[in-house]
Amino acid sequence: MARSNRPVSRRQAWWLLATALVASLPLTPELPLWLSLAAGITFSWRAALTWRQWHLPPRWLLVLLVIAGTVGVILQYRTTLGRTPGVALLVVFLALKLLELRAARDVVVTALLCYFLVFGQFLFTQTIPTALLAALTVLITTAALLAASDDRPPPQQLLARAGLMLAQALPFMLLLFVLFPRVQGPLWGIPQDRFSAVSGLSDSMSPGSIAQLSQSDAIVFRVKFTGEVPPQSQLYWRGPVMPSFDGRTWRVTQTMGTYRDIPYAGVGAAVDYEVTLEPHGKRWLFALELPATLPPDSALTNDYQPVARQPVRNRMRYTQRAWPRAIAGVNEPSSVLRSALALPRDGNPRTRAVSASWRAQYGDDDAAILAAAENWFNQQLLIYTLNPPLLGSDIVDEFLFDTKRGFCEHFAASFVFALRAAGVPARVVAGYQGGEVNPVDGYLVVRQYDAHAWTEVWIAGRGWVRIDPTAISAPSRINLNLAAAVPAGETLPFLARSDLTWLRELRYRLDAITNGWNQRVLGYNPQRQRDLLADLGLNEPDWRSMTAVLSVLCGAVMLGLTGWILRNRLRVDPALAAWRRFTARLAKRGIAWQPWEGPLAFAERAARQTPIHAEDIRAIAALYVRLRYEPAPQASDLAQFRVKIARFKP
Amino acid sequence: MTYNAAQKHIIHQSLRKTPTPMRLPELEAILADINRIILGKERPIYLSLACLLARGHLLIEDLPGVGKTTLAHVLSRVLGLDFQRIQFTSDMLPADILGVSIFDRDSGAFHFHPGPIFSQMVLADEINRATPKAQSALLEAMEERQVTAEGATRALPEPFFVIATQNPTHQIGTFPLPESQLDRFMLKIELGYPDPAAERELLAGADRHQMVANLAPRITPQQLIELQGKARAVYASPALIDYVQSLAAHTRTEARWQAGLSPRAGLALLAVARAWALLDGRSHVLPEDVQAVLPGVIAHRLRPADDSVRTEVGAVAAALIEAVPLP
Numbered sequence: 001m002a003r004s005n006r007p008v009s010r011r012q013a014w015w016l017l018a019t020a021l022v023a024s025l026p027l028t029p030e031l032p033l034w035l036s037l038a039a040g041i042t043f044s045w046r047a048a049l050t051w052r053q054w055h056l057p058p059r060w061l062l063v064l065l066v067i068a069g070t071v072g073v074i075l076q077y078r079t080t081l082g083r084t085p086g087v088a089l090l091v092v093f094l095a096l097k098l099l100e101l102r103a104a105r106d107v108v109v110t111a112l113l114c115y116f117l118v119f120g121q122f123l124f125t126q127t128i129p130t131a132l133l134a135a136l137t138v139l140i141t142t143a144a145l146l147a148a149s150d151d152r153p154p155p156q157q158l159l160a161r162a163g164l165m166l167a168q169a170l171p172f173m174l175l176l177f178v179l180f181p182r183v184q185g186p187l188w189g190i191p192q193d194r195f196s197a198v199s200g201l202s203d204s205m206s207p208g209s210i211a212q213l214s215q216s217d218a219i220v221f222r223v224k225f226t227g228e229v230p231p232q233s234q235l236y237w238r239g240p241v242m243p244s245f246d247g248r249t250w251r252v253t254q255t256m257g258t259y260r261d262i263p264y265a266g267v268g269a270a271v272d273y274e275v276t277l278e279p280h281g282k283r284w285l286f287a288l289e290l291p292a293t294l295p296p297d298s299a300l301t302n303d304y305q306p307v308a309r310q311p312v313r314n315r316m317r318y319t320q321r322a323w324p325r326a327i328a329g330v331n332e333p334s335s336v337l338r339s340a341l342a343l344p345r346d347g348n349p350r351t352r353a354v355s356a357s358w359r360a361q362y363g364d365d366d367a368a369i370l371a372a373a374e375n376w377f378n379q380q381l382l383i384y385t386l387n388p389p390l391l392g393s394d395i396v397d398e399f400l401f402d403t404k405r406g407f408c409e410h411f412a413a414s415f416v417f418a419l420r421a422a423g424v425p426a427r428v429v430a431g432y433q434g435g436e437v438n439p440v441d442g443y444l445v446v447r448q449y450d451a452h453a454w455t456e457v458w459i460a461g462r463g464w465v466r467i468d469p470t471a472i473s474a475p476s477r478i479n480l481n482l483a484a485a486v487p488a489g490e491t492l493p494f495l496a497r498s499d500l501t502w503l504r505e506l507r508y509r510l511d512a513i514t515n516g517w518n519q520r521v522l523g524y525n526p527q528r529q530r531d532l533l534a535d536l537g538l539n540e541p542d543w544r545s546m547t548a549v550l551s552v553l554c555g556a557v558m559l560g561l562t563g564w565i566l567r568n569r570l571r572v573d574p575a576l577a578a579w580r581r582f583t584a585r586l587a588k589r590g591i592a593w594q595p596w597e598g599p600l601a602f603a604e605r606a607a608r609q610t611p612i613h614a615e616d617i618r619a620i621a622a623l624y625v626r627l628r629y630e631p632a633p634q635a636s637d638l639a640q641f642r643v644k645i646a647r648f649k650p
Numbered sequence: 651m652t653y654n655a656a657q658k659h660i661i662h663q664s665l666r667k668t669p670t671p672m673r674l675p676e677l678e679a680i681l682a683d684i685n686r687i688i689l690g691k692e693r694p695i696y697l698s699l700a701c702l703l704a705r706g707h708l709l710i711e712d713l714p715g716v717g718k719t720t721l722a723h724v725l726s727r728v729l730g731l732d733f734q735r736i737q738f739t740s741d742m743l744p745a746d747i748l749g750v751s752i753f754d755r756d757s758g759a760f761h762f763h764p765g766p767i768f769s770q771m772v773l774a775d776e777i778n779r780a781t782p783k784a785q786s787a788l789l790e791a792m793e794e795r796q797v798t799a800e801g802a803t804r805a806l807p808e809p810f811f812v813i814a815t816q817n818p819t820h821q822i823g824t825f826p827l828p829e830s831q832l833d834r835f836m837l838k839i840e841l842g843y844p845d846p847a848a849e850r851e852l853l854a855g856a857d858r859h860q861m862v863a864n865l866a867p868r869i870t871p872q873q874l875i876e877l878q879g880k881a882r883a884v885y886a887s888p889a890l891i892d893y894v895q896s897l898a899a900h901t902r903t904e905a906r907w908q909a910g911l912s913p914r915a916g917l918a919l920l921a922v923a924r925a926w927a928l929l930d931g932r933s934h935v936l937p938e939d940v941q942a943v944l945p946g947v948i949a950h951r952l953r954p955a956d957d958s959v960r961t962e963v964g965a966v967a968a969a970l971i972e973a974v975p976l977p
Contacts, residue, residue, distance in 0.1 A: 630933075
C-alpha cells in the first residue's frame with residue numbers, strides 16, 4: 001500500500017487534534033463566538049470519533065458543513081478577503097479537515113493548515129507571549145508531522161525529535177532574520193481595522209475627556225534620550241493644539257503640513273532623543289516642545305505640531321531634536337492670532353467681568369495681564385482632582401467660582417478663556433506631560449495617564465509662551481507625577497500608583513523586555529539592519545552583497561549541521577565500511593548481501609555462486625569475522641582486510 | 651533473498667555430518683553417539699546439547715513416540731549423568747517430585763526421602779498433564795537449583811538439567827504452562843517425524859533400547875561442568891551484543907506480537923549462541939550462531955498478537971531475522 005494511502009491511526013488523530021487545538025485556541029478572541037463554538041463542537045466530535053473508533057462522517061455531510069461554514073463567514077464579514085475573514089475561513093477548514101482524516105496525506109495537509117494558522121496569530125498580535133505560543137504550536141505541529149510517518153514513539157520522544165529538528169533550523173532562521181534584505185515597514189502591516197477602539201488623545205477637548213485617559217496605563221510612546229533626561233517639569237510632549245472654542249468643547253483647526261522646515265530659531269542647548277511611538281491611528285507625532293527637527297515624511301502644522309503623512313498604524317521609530325527654549329511665532333500671521341482670540345458671543349459672564357477688569361487696569365500691556373491672570377488663578381485655590389463635579393452650561397464660571405475642582409482640561413480651558421476675554425491671544429495645547437524612566441533599560445515611558453492639557457499665550461515680542469495653569473494650582477503634577485497631585489483615595493490606574501515597590505520593579509523589568517523585543521525584533525528595519533551590518537564590518541551593503549553574505553553563511557551552517565549529523569555515520573567501524581565496499585562489488589555481479597546475513601553464511605553462498613572467487617571471498621569473510629567478532633583484532637588485520645578488498649575484482 | 655532461501659543454498663557449517671576439524675574431540679564423540687541412535691535429527695540434537703552446555707533447561711513439544719524420551723536417555727548416558735524420569739499426571743502432588751519427610755521410628759526423627767528431582771538429568775514427561783501446583787514445584791526447583799521442603803533447603807546436584815516434554819496444547823486434558831513459567835526453559839524444540847531415509851534406517855536397524863543400554867559415557871559430570879564453563883567463556887564482541895539487543899528491541903516495537911522478548915530471553919539467546927559456537931569449535935560468537943538458535947529461543951516466548959493464526963516457528967524467526975540488519 002502506498003505510504004500516502006495508509007489509514008490514519010488513533011495516535012495520529014490525537015496528535016492532530018492537539019495540534020489543531022493549540023493552533024486555533026489563541027485565535028478565539030478574534031473570531032465570532034458562533035465560529036469558536038462550532039470549532040469546539042467539531043473538535044469534540046473528532047475526539048469522540050477517535051475515542052470510540054466510530055466511522056468518519058459521510059462525504060456529503062462534510063460538503064454541507066463546508067458550505068455552511070463558508071456562508072457563515074461571508075454573512076459575518078460580508079467578504080472572505082482580509083485578515084479576520086481569512087483566518088476564520090482557515091479555522092473552519094481546519095476543524096472540518098479533522099473529520100476527514102482518511103489517509104496519511106490528510107495528516108500532512110492538516111499539519112500544514114496548522115502552520116498557516118500560526119501566521120494568523122501574528123496578524124493580530126506580535127508580542128513575546130504570542131511568539132512563545134507560536135513556537136509551541138510549531139513544535140507540536142512538527143511532532144504531529146513526525147507522527148504522520150511513524151506514530152509508535154511515545155509523545156515525549158516525538159516532541160524531543162521535533163525540538164531537535166527545529167533547533168537545527170534555528171541558525172537559518174536567525175541568519176535570514178538578520179541578513180535577509182529588509183523592506184521598509186513592518187512585516188505584519190495588514191491591520192486596517194485595528195485602532196477603532198484605541199483610547200488616546202482626540203482632536204477635541206471637553207470637560208472630562210482627558211480625565212478619562214487617566215484611567216488607562218497603555219503605553220503611548222517610549223523615549224530614549226541621547227544625553228541626560230531633562231527634568232520632569234520640562235517634559236511637555238506636544239500634541240494637538242486647539243484654538244477653537246464653542247462654549248463647551250475645544251477643537252483643532254490646524255492646517256496640516258504648513259511648514260516643511262522649522263519656522264523658528266533655537267535658543268540654548270538642544271535635546272536629542274529617539275521616540276518609539278505605539279500605533280494610535282492618528283497622524284500626530286508627539287515631540288518634546290519645541291521640535292527642532294522633523295521626523296521623515298512629516299510636516300509641522302501652523303501651530304507647530306508635527307504630523308505624519310499617513311496615520312500611525314504601526315509602531316514607528318524616529319529620532320528627534322528639541323529646543324526647550326525656542327522662541328516661536330514672533331511674527332505670527334494675524335489670522336492665527338485672530339483665531340486665538342475667538343470666543344462665543346456669550347456665556348460665562350463672571351469670568352468675562354474679571355477679564356475686563358484686568359484689561360481696564362493694565363491697558364495694552366499683555367504681559368501684565370498674563371501675570372495678573374496667573375496671580376488670580378493662584379488665589380482662587382483651585383483643587384486638582386480626577387473626579388470633578390459635573391458642570392452646567394457656563395463651564396468656565398462654574399469651575400472658577402463655584403465648584404473650584406477640576407482636572408487639567410478645566411484649568412487650561414478656563415485660563416485660555418479668561419485671557420481671550422481680556423483680549424490676549426491664547427490657545428489650549430493637548431499632549432502628554434512627564435513620563436517615567438525605566439531604570440532597567442533607561443527608556444522614558446509615557447502612558448495614557450500622562451495625558452495633559454496646557455496653554456500657550458501670545459505676547460508681542462516674545463511669541464508663544466507656554467503657561468501651565470495646572471502647575472499654578474497643583475505643582476506636584478508637573479514636578480512629580482499624577483499620583484502625587486491627586487488627593488489620596490482617588491482611583492488611579494494600577495501602574496500609576498506609587499506604592500507596591502516590588503510590583504513596580506517587576507513592571508520595569510517586564511516593560512524593558514517588551515521594549516527590547518519591540519526595538520530589536522519587531523523594529524528591525526532597513527536602518528537597523530544597515531547599522532548592524534556596518535557594525536559587523538559590512539559598510540553600505542546593497543541587496544546583492546547581503547544576498548551573497550547570506551548564501552555563504554547559510555552554506556556554512558548547512559555544512560556544519562551536515563558534518564554534525566554525518567559524524568555518527570562516519571564513526572562507522574572501518575571494517576564495516578570496507579565490508580560494505582566488498583559487498584557492493586559483489587552486488588554488481590548479482591550476488592547481493594542482505595543486511596541481516598551473517599558474514600560466513602554470505603561467503604558460503606557467494607562462493608557457491610562464483611566458485612572462481614571462492615577462496616578470496618572466504619578469506620575476506622574470515623578476516624571480517626576476525627575484525628568484528630573475535631576478541632582483540634589487530635591493526636594489521638584491518639590493513640590486510642583492506643588490501644584484500646581493494647584487490648578483489650569480481 | 652530471504653533467510654530460508656539463503657539457508658537452502660548453504661547447509662550451516664555446524665550441521666554438516668562430516669566431522670568439524672576445530673570441534674573439541676569429546677563433543678565430536680558425543681554428537682556421533684547420539685546421531686547414531688536418533689537418526690536424521692541433527693538440528694534438534696545440536697540444540698539440546700547447546701542448551702545443556704548453556705546450563706539451560708529444555709522443553710520439547712511433540713507428539714508421543716517421536717523419540718523425546720530416547721533423546722533424554724541418550725543424553726544422560728553419553729554424558730554420564732544419573733537419570734530420573736517423572737511421568738506427570740493430573741493427580742500428582744509437589745511431594746511426588748520434591749520428596750517427603752517420613753517419621754523414622756528407630757531414630758525417633760523425621761527423615762527426608764528425596765524425590766526424583768534429586769537427579770542430574772530429569773525427564774519431566776508430559777508436564778502439561780499435571781496441575782499448575784505440581785508444575786510450579788518443578789519449575790521453581792529448576793530456577794533456584796535447590797529444593798526447600800519442610801524448612802530445610804537442599805541443593806540439587808550439579809550439573810542439573812531438566813528436559814520437559816509436553817503434548818501439543820490443543821490436546822484434551824492438558825494444563826498449558828503460563829508464559830512466566832515457559833520463560834524458564836531456555837529452549838523449546840520440536841522433534842517431528844523423521845525423514846523417509848532416516849525412518850527406513852530406524853526400522854531396519856537394531857533395537858534402540860538395547861543401543862541406549864550399551865552406550866558408554868564419553869565424559870564425566872566434572873568434565874561437563876568444565877565444558878559449560880568453556881561455553882560461558884566464548885567471546886561475544888560488542889557488534890554481536892548489539893545484534894542480540896536489536897533483535898530483542900525489535901520484538902518490543904513490532905505490533906505483531908503480544909509482548910516483546912524479555913531481558914531473560916535476550917540472555918538465553920546469547921548463552922545458547924555461545925554454546926552453539928562452542929559446539930562449532932569456535933571461541934567467538936557469530937551472527938550465524940544467534941540466527942541458528944533463534945527459533946528455539948523465541949518458540950515459546952513470542953506469541954502472535956492474533957492468537958487465532960498458528961504460525962510456523964521457523965517463519966516467525968525468519969521474519970525477525972530479516973527485519974533486523976546486522977549492526
